[in-house]
Amino acid sequence: MQPLTTEQIRAVIARGKLRDNLFKALGIFCLAFALLVIVALIADMAIKGSERFTLDFFMNFASRRATQAGILSAWVGSLLVMLVTALAAVPLGVAAGLYLEEYAKRNWLTHIIEVNISNLAAVPSIVYGLLALGIFVYQFGFGQSILSAGLTLALLILPIIIVSTREAIRAIPAMIREGSMAVGATRWQTCRYHIIPYAMPGILTGVIIGLARAIGETAPIITIGALTFIAFLPPAPFTGEPPAGLFDWVFAPFTVMPIQIFNWTSRPDPAFEVNAAAAGFVLMAMVLSMNAVAIYLRYKMRKNIKW
Amino acid sequence: MQIHDNPPLKAEARNLNFYYGEAKALKNINMPIYDKKVTALIGPSGCGKSTYLRSFNRMHDLYPGNRYEGEIRFFPDNTNLLAPEVDPIEVRMRVGMVFQKPNPFPKSIFENVAYGLRVRGENNKRVLDDKVENALRGAAIWEEVKDRLQEQAPNLSGGQQQRLCIARALATDPELLLFDEPTSALDPIATAAIEELVHELKKRVTILIVTHNMQQAARVSDYTAYMFLGEMLEFGKTDEIFIKPKDKRTEDYITGRMG
Numbered sequence: 109m110q111p112l113t114t115e116q117i118r119a120v121i122a123r124g125k126l127r128d129n130l131f132k133a134l135g136i137f138c139l140a141f142a143l144l145v146i147v148a149l150i151a152d153m154a155i156k157g158s159e160r161f162t163l164d165f166f167m168n169f170a171s172r173r174a175t176q177a178g179i180l181s182a183w184v185g186s187l188l189v190m191l192v193t194a195l196a197a198v199p200l201g202v203a204a205g206l207y208l209e210e211y212a213k214r215n216w217l218t219h220i221i222e223v224n225i226s227n228l229a230a231v232p233s234i235v236y237g238l239l240a241l242g243i244f245v246y247q248f249g250f251g252q253s254i255l256s257a258g259l260t261l262a263l264l265i266l267p268i269i270i271v272s273t274r275e276a277i278r279a280i281p282a283m284i285r286e287g288s289m290a291v292g293a294t295r296w297q298t299c300r301y302h303i304i305p306y307a308m309p310g311i312l313t314g315v316i317i318g319l320a321r322a323i324g325e326t327a328p329i330i331t332i333g334a335l336t337f338i339a340f341l342p343p344a345p346f347t348g349e350p351p352a353g354l355f356d357w358v359f360a361p362f363t364v365m366p367i368q369i370f371n372w373t374s375r376p377d378p379a380f381e382v383n384a385a386a387a388g389f390v391l392m393a394m395v396l397s398m399n400a401v402a403i404y405l406r407y408k409m410r411k412n413i414k415w
Numbered sequence: 416m417q418i419h420d421n422p423p424l425k426a427e428a429r430n431l432n433f434y435y436g437e438a439k440a441l442k443n444i445n446m447p448i449y450d451k452k453v454t455a456l457i458g459p460s461g462c463g464k465s466t467y468l469r470s471f472n473r474m475h476d477l478y479p480g481n482r483y484e485g486e487i488r489f490f491p492d493n494t495n496l497l498a499p500e501v502d503p504i505e506v507r508m509r510v511g512m513v514f515q516k517p518n519p520f521p522k523s524i525f526e527n528v529a530y531g532l533r534v535r536g537e538n539n540k541r542v543l544d545d546k547v548e549n550a551l552r553g554a555a556i557w558e559e560v561k562d563r564l565q566e567q568a569p570n571l572s573g574g575q576q577q578r579l580c581i582a583r584a585l586a587t588d589p590e591l592l593l594f595d596e597p598t599s600a601l602d603p604i605a606t607a608a609i610e611e612l613v614h615e616l617k618k619r620v621t622i623l624i625v626t627h628n629m630q631q632a633a634r635v636s637d638y639t640a641y642m643f644l645g646e647m648l649e650f651g652k653t654d655e656i657f658i659k660p661k662d663k664r665t666e667d668y669i670t671g672r673m674g
Contacts, residue, residue, distance in 0.1 A: 213479065281518075283514060284520060284521075286474065286477065286518070287514065287518040287520065287580070287583075288520070288530070289474070289477060290474065290507055290512040290514075290584075291507065291511070291530060291531035291534060291583065291584065291587060292505075292507040292508035292534055293504075293530075293534045294534075301530065302520060306521060412521060412567060413521045414521060414569050415518070
């Protein structure tokens with residue numbers, strides 16, 4: 109083959125660059141399309157619901173008249189359910205992830221468990237709802253309560269927390285573990301002083317992503333029988349007469365944001381669509397601010413952890 | 416090697432074999448470690464010197480599939496460090512280790528050194544302060560860090576980090592200190608500081624050091640062992656090994672014809 113002339117080399121480069129630019133344009137288009145859809149959705153909800161963005165909307169209970177209906181019981185319900193979800197899912201998920209990474213022997217049993225954790229993450233949320241209806245609501249007798257809903261969503265996000273915990277732990281270099289063991293530490297001391305603190309940014313991120321997923325879940329909550337029309341608040345957490353009264357709130361009936369939205373969209377009166385749009389925007393804002401908190405915490409905690 | 420002018424033993428490998436799963440990494444090693452002396456392990460990459468070193472604090476127990484045969488006797492109590500009934504944690508409490516790459520914890524300088532003491536249940540502030548200072552002085556880094564003990568350790572330079580890791584190991588008064596190529600990640604100035612430190616440390620602790628660097632072995636050690644393909648080919652006083660090696664392969668390696 110003859111060596112290429114300068115002209116030929118330039119032609120080859122030009123062809124390559126053209127493809128470069130074509131791909132770049134395609135990438136930007138795809139990205140813009142995806143972002144635009146989200147922005148359009150949020151903007152649409154904001155515009156449609158704009159007339160409901162008043163303090164009353166946040167402080168009113170559901171009502172038969174659209175203009176007076178508010179989301180007080182829904183956002184309070186969502187927050188309380190999230191509290192139960194976090195309290196149940198975080199210790200369980202972190203402990204399970206820690207065990208699998210730091211303690212479990214690598215054998216066929218742990219392999220089966222690992223595969224099935226990924227499978228759990230793929231189980232449709234309605235199935236969790238059915239399971240919870242049978243176990244929490246009837247078998248354990250928790251009823252259609254904040255506790256049942258919180259535990260159901262905890263099951264749902266458990267795989268997310270386990271997986272993110274394991275990934276965070278795996279990112280810790282082996283030399284840190286060896287350095288700790290070499291001075292005579294036990295496995296638990298190594299976990300307590302090193303593994304858990306250093307994995308914390310990753311774990312927190314997983315927790316918040318899991319909670320952001322849970323706060324938008326509707327199907328399993330409907331399955332266990334959340335109310336759609338509720339005009340009172342559960343007792344404030346941990347304020348009742350101790351000891352039993354402290355937990356009155358977990359047995360209270362409740363509703364959550366997505367159910368309130370679903371309820372409003374299924375009303376014949378078009379005025380309720382405005383409520384639904386406004387509530388949808390609020391829910392969106394809740395999710396996005398949770399993600400923002402996750403990003404901030406990760407950034408802040410990672411600053412001090414380097415090897 | 417005459418028996419009567421040998422110093423007292425700190426440890427002794429007896430018929431030591433080691434397996435990574437099926438692969439035999441150490442072959443029938445017999446070797447004395449003399450008390451308050453520096454013993455260097457040299458040999459080409461993959462010869463098993465790090466594997467051998469990591470047997471002394473049972474580091475291999477952290478990973479599945481590893482197996483020891485034979486004994487490492489530890490004196491004066493004549494414990495077999497490798498015996499299944501001897502807890503590896505007990506072994507690591509008596510045998511300290513400094514790694515190839517400095518591995519300070521992402522915590523404060525103080526907490527890095529205090530860690531070994533905390534693990535032993537020591538939480539008295541005065542005791543911790545004292546021991547941390549002593550360890551940092553012992554590792555020749557006290558003057559550099561005494562005013563910033565609360566700063567994050569990973570912000571130190573590489574050489575300082577390695578001396579901090581030495582301080583971490585010293586804080587718990589180990590009887591034997593293992594160094595796994597402690598200067599391979601450091602520049603010549605930091606290396607010189609570590610070598611000087613090793614020389615200083617042998618007054619209080621027995622040292623076993625793996626090194627790739629012949630000059631380093633010659634400079635810091637009293638005894639040298641030459642390993643090749645999992646076997647201990649030669650062991651003796653450092654002067655003798657470097658001046659008049661008995662084994663042709665040792666000579667080739669030392670003079671740079673191989674390795």
